[in-house]
Amino acid sequence: MLPQVLLHHGLFPTTPSQPRMAVSIELLSFYWALFEWSCDAINALVSALKTHYSRRGFVMTDTQVSYS
Numbered sequence: 001m002l003p004q005v006l007l008h009h010g011l012f013p014t015t016p017s018q019p020r021m022a023v024s025i026e027l028l029s030f031y032w033a034l035f036e037w038s039c040d041a042i043n044a045l046v047s048a049l050k051t052h053y054s055r056r057g058f059v060m061t062d063t064q065v066s067y068s
Contacts, residue, residue, distance in 0.1 A: 029055070 003013040006022045013019035030052050037047035050060065 006013050011022035014021045033051040034048035037044040
């Protein structure tokens with residue numbers, strides 16, 4: 001019963017019965033996105049963040065960076 005409650009609240013239990021810890025599903029999703037792009041540290045982080053937010057419905061509207 002507890003694992004189902006944790007999943008309902010966005011947490012993934014560390015054991016199938018009597019979990020003492022749980023990991024955020026959002027964090028696991030971010031880790032997955034980071035793993036997909038893990039060739040170069042900076043590019044990996046930027047691409048993972050773009051993927052992570054795109055999957056949640058956020059859209060990049062401008063690719064230009066302004067340093068003013």
